[in-house]
Amino acid sequence: MTPLLQVENIAKFYGARVGCKDVSFDLFPGEVMGIVGESGSGKSTLLNCLAGHLTPDAGAVRFDTKTDGLRDTVTMREPERRMLGRTDWAFVHQHARDGLRMNVSAGGNVGERLMAVGARHYGQIRDTATDWLGRVEIAADRIDDRPTAFSGGMQQRLQIARNLVTGPRLVFMDEPTGGLDVSVQARLLDLLRGLVREMGLSAIIVTHDLAVVRLLADRLMVMKDGHVVETGLTDQVLDDPQHAYTQLLVSSVLQV
Amino acid sequence: MSDYNFAYLDEQTKRMIRRAILKGLAIPGYQVPFASREMPMPYGWGTGGVQVSAAVLTPDDTFKVIDQGADDTTNAVSIRRFFEKTAGVAVTEATAEASVIQTRHRIPEEVLRADQILVYQVPIPEPLRFLEPSEVETRKMHSLEEYGLMHVKLYEDISQHGAIATSYAYPVKVEGRYVMDPSPIPKFDNPKLEMAAIQLFGAGREQRIYAVPPYAKVVSLDFEDFPFEASKADHACDLCGAEDSYLDELIVDDAGGRLFMCSDTDYCSTRRKAGHVGAQGVPLGEDAA
Numbered sequence: 158m159t160p161l162l163q164v165e166n167i168a169k170f171y172g173a174r175v176g177c178k179d180v181s182f183d184l185f186p187g188e189v190m191g192i193v194g195e196s197g198s199g200k201s202t203l204l205n206c207l208a209g210h211l212t213p214d215a216g217a218v219r220f221d222t223k224t225d226g227l228r229d230t231v232t233m234r235e236p237e238r239r240m241l242g243r244t245d246w247a248f249v250h251q252h253a254r255d256g257l258r259m260n261v262s263a264g265g266n267v268g269e270r271l272m273a274v275g276a277r278h279y280g281q282i283r284d285t286a287t288d289w290l291g292r293v294e295i296a297a298d299r300i301d302d303r304p305t306a307f308s309g310g311m312q313q314r315l316q317i318a319r320n321l322v323t324g325p326r327l328v329f330m331d332e333p334t335g336g337l338d339v340s341v342q343a344r345l346l347d348l349l350r351g352l353v354r355e356m357g358l359s360a361i362i363v364t365h366d367l368a369v370v371r372l373l374a375d376r377l378m379v380m381k382d383g384h385v386v387e388t389g390l391t392d393q394v395l396d397d398p399q400h401a402y403t404q405l406l407v408s409s410v411l412q413v
Numbered sequence: 414m415s416d417y418n419f420a421y422l423d424e425q426t427k428r429m430i431r432r433a434i435l436k437g438l439a440i441p442g443y444q445v446p447f448a449s450r451e452m453p454m455p456y457g458w459g460t461g462g463v464q465v466s467a468a469v470l471t472p473d474d475t476f477k478v479i480d481q482g483a484d485d486t487t488n489a490v491s492i493r494r495f496f497e498k499t500a501g502v503a504v505t506e507a508t509a510e511a512s513v514i515q516t517r518h519r520i521p522e523e524v525l526r527a528d529q530i531l532v533y534q535v536p537i538p539e540p541l542r543f544l545e546p547s548e549v550e551t552r553k554m555h556s557l558e559e560y561g562l563m564h565v566k567l568y569e570d571i572s573q574h575g576a577i578a579t580s581y582a583y584p585v586k587v588e589g590r591y592v593m594d595p596s597p598i599p600k601f602d603n604p605k606l607e608m609a610a611i612q613l614f615g616a617g618r619e620q621r622i623y624a625v626p627p628y629a630k631v632v633s634l635d636f637e638d639f640p641f642e643a644s645k646a647d648h649a650c651d652l653c654g655a656e657d658s659y660l661d662e663l664i665v666d667d668a669g670g671r672l673f674m675c676s677d678t679d680y681c682s683t684r685r686k687a688g689h690v691g692a693q694g695v696p697l698g699e700d701a702a
């Protein structure tokens with residue numbers, strides 16, 4: 158089977174400091190990969206390199222494009238990369254304000270990607286937006302409200318709807334539950350798990366919260382100081398960690 | 414007038430502006446940056462339009478200035494006087510007689526010809542600004558033709574007002590490529606943007622020039638189920654009876670009495686001179702207006 162994403166020796170430096178280095182892995186269609194590690198371990202840097210927001214200093218990120226098969230998105234021309242960014246890819250930011258247009262209604266936020274790829278029928282755009290608000294448990298009568306009037310959890314659910322509405326083939330998420338209250342986190346996780354299963358999403362989820370990957374990820378990558386120290390099936394890594402750092406990470410969670 | 418170089422600006426500056434104009438004509442709807450000069454009038458008074466006019470005027474030209482369709486507003490009068498004084502050109506209020514027309518917020522009703530130039534004063538040249546504050550990002554959106562955001566704006570309009578409520582500065586796509594702000598003309602004027610004359614747009618404060626060459630295709634953005642409509646007040650001009658012109662509405666007495674009249678004052682008075690009379694009008698010469 159062709160991987161959906163093939164990552165080879167990605168490195169990104171900030172001056173002399175390592176952002177991430179020597180990262181390689183394959184992601185297969187329908188797979189959810191979790192990336193865990195403490196703050197500053199390079200998770201966001203890696204994710205942004207994969208999603209085309211940062212240009213890596215070395216390595217290749219090959220994506221299985223619809224028309225031409227595996228293509229390196231690092232060397233691809235910017236228009237093509239941006240086109241992937243609003244069609245085949247989706248990116249869920251930790252802070253909803255980075256992923257939403259705060260001065261545009263919920264319906265407009267969800268409809269933007271549809272309009273970006275050519276939808277020109279208002280009624281159909283609105284119907285699709287209403288449907289997606291329902292799928293992320295936002296009442297239909299909030300469709301014309303701006304996200305500024307929403308709670309943190311609702312904003313995050315809106316961001317997810319806005320990203321999934323065009324049926325992306327690969328979803329990048331950076332700490333999607335970070336900064337939310339614990340009860341709100343649980344509900345969001347539930348929702349995400351439902352969507353992942355229902356849509357058969359392929360996703361890469363960055364988090365420092367092991368509970369998130371335990372629930373969502375098929376496979377796990379553990380990062381420390383910009384390097385991958387351990388990879389494997391989620392349950393295996395969490396139940397029987399091999400690397401000393403992973404052992405520490407797992408045990409410190411258990412202590413909480 | 415010998416105190417000034419012809420049309421106020423020095424020749425080098427005019428050449429620089431002409432280069433921007435030519436580039437604008439070669440890439441219809443594309444905003445060309447130019448080094449806007451200080452003009453002896455404040456921004457917001459049409460400094461962009463004035464610089465474009467200065468660059469295209471020749472001693473043989475006949476110049477007309479309108480502000481919201483009228484030749485006699487303070488702004489129009491002062492710009493007209495400025496070029497009378499600095500360029501010594503002939504001036505006129507008659508649209509048909511003018512070779513260069515500078516305008517704020519209107520396109521004349523009379524169909525313009527191939528030997529005429531229409532110069533627009535533009536306050537905000539960037540049609541994407543409303544939703545995307547970053548200049549770097551909007552330039553990228555133009556270069557990559559990422560215009561979904563324009564429809565988000567129209568979507569918001571319909572969701573809030575039940576129809577596309579944008580009635581001025583209604584966005585258009587030029588020659589199937591660049592999305593352009595036609596300046597704050599009423600959308601009634603949008604269909605006229607496809608014309609025989611050269612159209613030049615100057616934004617002084619924002620330092621941008623753009624252009625629509627003769628007969629370029631100009632399409633107003635819309636949705637399939639909410640098509641663009643070039644609307645106007647459903648009324649005829651009370652002074653000249655015209656049914657096809659854009660109207661200003663005036664409250665004329667304390668009882669809320671209203672008067673509709675052509676916003677294009679030359680169009681209205683030309684019709685009245687030809688004997689047309691509206692519902693509240695009297696033949697020309699018998700009233701004080």
Ligand SMILES: Nc1ncnc2c1ncn2[C@@H]1O[C@H](COP(=O)(O)OP(=O)(O)O)[C@@H](O)[C@H]1O
Pocket residue numbers: 171174175176177194195196197198199200201202203
């Ligand atoms: N823009 C930046 N400039 C300089 N250093 C950065 C920048 N972004 C991240 N870093 C550094 O790179 C390392 C990895 O950061 P990051 O990818 O944000 O980690 P994580 O997402 O795991 O918290 C850290 O040492 C961080 O300080």
Ligand SMILES: [Mg+2]
Pocket residue numbers: 200201202
């Ligand atoms: Mg991070």
